[in-house]
Amino acid sequence: MLSVVLMAALAASVHADAWRDQMAWRGEQVRMSVVAGGGYRLSGPFGRRDIGAQRMRAATASPLFDGLFALAQDDLAQDSVAAIRDDAFDHGRPIPCTCFVTGAKWPYVWTRDLSYAVDLGLWRIDPLRARNGLRFKLSDVRDPSSPQGLYVMQDTGSGGSWPVSTDRIVWFLAARHLLDDQAFAGDVYRALNDTLAQDRQYVFDPAFGLYRGETSFLDWRQQSYPAWTAANVVFIAQSYALSTNVLHYQALQLAAQLAQAHADAAGAKRYGEQAAALKAAINARFWRADRGMYMSYLGGDGTPYDTYDLLGTSLAVISGVAEGERARQALAHYPAWPAGSPVIWPERVDQPIYHNRAIWPFVSAYALRAARTVDDPVRIDHELRSIMRGAAMAGSNMENYELITQSTHVDDGKLSGPVVDSPRQLWSVAAYLDMVSEGVFGLAEDGRIEPKLPVSLVPMLFGERDSISLNMPGRTITLRRPRTLHGNLLVAGAIRQRGAETVVTLKAIEVPAMPLRTDAPLYAPVAPDAPVVVAADNGWRVQVDGKVVLYADGQRVGDIDGSTYIAQGGKPPCVSATRKGEQGIESLHSPIVCAGDPVTLGDGWPRTWTVPASGSYRVALRYENRHGSIETGITAAVKMLVVRCDGDAPQRLPIVMPHSLGEQLSTYGIVTAKAGASCRFALEQGFNMSDLSHFSHYTGGKGGSDGPVDDALIGDLLIAPETRAP
Structure with a gap:
């Protein structure tokens, strides 16, 4: 019954209106009006926001779409500063930096936030601030007697930062777009070699072929890791995360390309081989065939965890780690709710709203890119509308929203949230801008125009118009509506260049439809208590609390009820247990218990x-x-x-x-x-x-x-x- 209701609500959210100058959601309404001088006025549950004319302009049949594009630029202007500050640095004094700040509540530069935002298109909009911010996150070694190098910084974090958290490598996802500056390109190449070498030394496991460390951006461990990691993060430092390994794969690919450009054939070969081996290891280790999805993380001994995250999945698809049918399945099997796609799934019943039970627009933007990669018009439509709706209902590009209501606060007792949120969060701002420039108008990294526009968006964007356009400094992109709409996806047909204007006549094609997964259970079961293990008859007797799934040394032993015997040839096992819930979804693992005396x-x-x-x-x-x-x-x-x-x-x-x-x-x-x-x-x-x-x-x-x-x-x-x- 719940799935039927959710499907009906999802259909209603998509087709109830065309989202021209207004939008209704859960009994509330927003309205966008055009004002004199090229500006806009947005009114909604948050109040009213006046938006001045901006240097980039979308011209569609939807003042709401166009005005929210202007709002994102206005948010970005407020995030563009001459100095940054944080209470934990220089005692909170301003630090001169012509940079982007992270958001209204975060007037500093953080490695992962900036890097994802720059990759989502800020490199094109303000390359000076993008480079300056990225440079700010590079550092040499302060003790001259220590091994020297130029490294990307891992910000403060779980258990004392790197190498518990290892997603600093995302810096190169952003830096790759800004190599036209020779001095910066030199720093990138040096930092890439040094950072990769350091990670290879300290966090790469040659036996598994994977890099260790925390999931990228999902750094509040109780939200996405087992509850017992709240008091001990060693498990996280020992584990392997999908997202962080895909980021290492992309960094290795970049290193191979840059080594080739620097006439380092041996280096290019080495990095290329490492990238290929890592891709193979990711597909061998993280893919869960019974779910048709990539797991979010694995235990240090390879133990599978029945948990998934949208950023890791999307990065795997976009990067080419996931290919063909596997890429299509990974995205199609990831659940969706009417308001958007959750950043983790399944949710945790005992955790407040933040990463748990939440939509994050920047992750939705990567899901939109992944949907474009596999030509999935239903998912493109879904993620695009989610990004639009969030900004419209909140009056700013917020960091995150509650999953079911897409609200910035839901009162749910001790589980209320989002616990932390901020207006004009930089990567959310970038998400909206990228949704317009690439998601709708198809502006690719190399400047080519590759639109992949769902036919379902034609009523909103085109209305009765023959064309829509995106006007940027020095360039205009115009998309012309095809004569017929027989199909479900609009792609480029004829392309003509008229001075600074690129005119694309769209054509409709039919691609295999992948319906959104709306029948997934919301919550995972609560994990069972730790097993009890005692020596018995040249093996080990394992006692558990009721019916569980038992794992030993990275392998699934199977379903047991009460107790079982493990024969290990005298070697003491390390065991954990999960509990099954709806649709066979397993909980996170119990604490791990290792038998025997070391x-x-x-x-x-x-x-x-x-x-x-x-x-x-x-x-x-x-x-x-x-x-x-x-x-x-x-x-x-x-x-x-x-x-x-x-x-x-x-x-x-x-x-x-x-x-x-x-x-x-x-x-x-x-x-x-x-x-x-x-x-x-x-x-x-x-x-x-x-x-x-x-x-x-x-x-x-x-x-x-x-x-x-x-x-x-x-x-x-x-x-x-x-x-x-x-």
Whole structure:
């Protein structure tokens, strides 16, 4: 019954009116009127907003569409500043920078926000501010005695920032558009080589062929990761995220192209091979055939998590990681609600509205790009209208909206939200501008015009007009309506150039229709408690709470009720459980429990161990990192554990010790050794964000103006047999 209601509401939202000068939604209405001098006036539940004439102008049959395009430009003008500030930097004093700020509530430059916004077209609108902001997020190393390089900064974040969060690589998604400036291009090439090399050293897992770290932008862990990560982010540092791996794939592709342009044939070959291998690993590891979707993240041992995110899915499609029918399925199977597409799915019943139960316009813009990539007119229409509706009903391009109502606040007790929101959020502003320039008028990165316009949008955009146009400084794009509309997608037919005007006569084609998925359950089940594991008869007895799905060492054991036996040949397993809900959707995993007693080595460095049997072993450190809160900071401790076993080459294992609430285990590395060998373990200093010169301006915590901090209280070294299957 719920799915029928949602489908009816979705149809009503699309076809009830043409959205010319007004829009109705959930009992409220907005109206756009044209005023003298080329401006607009928007009236709605937020009040009234007057919008002056802008330098770019859309001319369609819809004053609402055209006026919201002007509103986005007005928002962008307010986000264009000569100085930025944040309380955690330089004690909140203004920092000169001809830049874009992140939004009304965020007068600073953040790596991921700026990078996605620039990629969504701001590179074309204001290249000076785009470059300046990106330069601001580059840094060299402040200690001359440390290995030098030019690196993209990971902003303050989960457990002390990089390498718990590793999506700083998104910077190159933006920088690739601005290489016409020779000096900037030189910085990009240097930073690309240095940043990729550093990530290869500290966050790449050669056994799985993937990069570790948090999902891009989904950085409030309780919203999208298991609830138990609220107190311990080591799981996140050990895990693999779809979005972050796709971003690394795109950075490797760029590196191969730039190496070729710099006559570095060996570098181009190396990067090209790494990109191809990463693409294959993403498709092998993240694709879930029974869902026809890419999972949002995997556990560090490869454990699948029945959770999905729209940004990762869209990036996979746009980048070409997902191809052909798989790309079409991934988008078609991602659920939609009448107001738009959620940024994560399924939702969490115990979490407030923010990433959970929410629409984010910048993610909708990437979903729109993905829909254009696979020629999906239904999804193009859906994401375009969602972006329009949000801006119209709020009177600004807000950061996020509640999923069902598309409101900026829903009162739901302790789950109320969005918890945090902001007008004129930069990537939301960019989303609207990109929706117009590329989503409707088809303006591609290289300047070509490739419209893919659903026939369902003709009543709104064309009305009775023969043509619509986009006027930009130095260029005009005109789309001419075809004589007939026999089909469901309008694409370029004849293209003529008349001076600075490109005139495209559209033609209608019929493409396979992919209906929106409107029957998906909203919530995932609540995760069960952790299993209890005890040794029994050369194996392990696992006790669980009721009916669950059991996982051991990255593999699905199956459905069990109460208890089961695992034969591991004497190797103690690490297990977790999920609970099934509607349509077989699984909850997030319970806490992970590892059986057996590891070998414990203490008493200083180096530490020595005699290998009992040939094979692979999991090695971790017991530690405590008191340098900051688990939510933020730049002082995740990073070390290199060097293992020298008799007769073998040294093995170097990166170990991450995020901020902690007490003593806990670090991330683990895998060491291989032969029976009887004597292995010596030593620690070498690693690298974290506090080592960057930029963070000498950080006054919000340790590792900033008081100097780099990369340490932790380190206790025992723990060794256990490795049972995961790479």
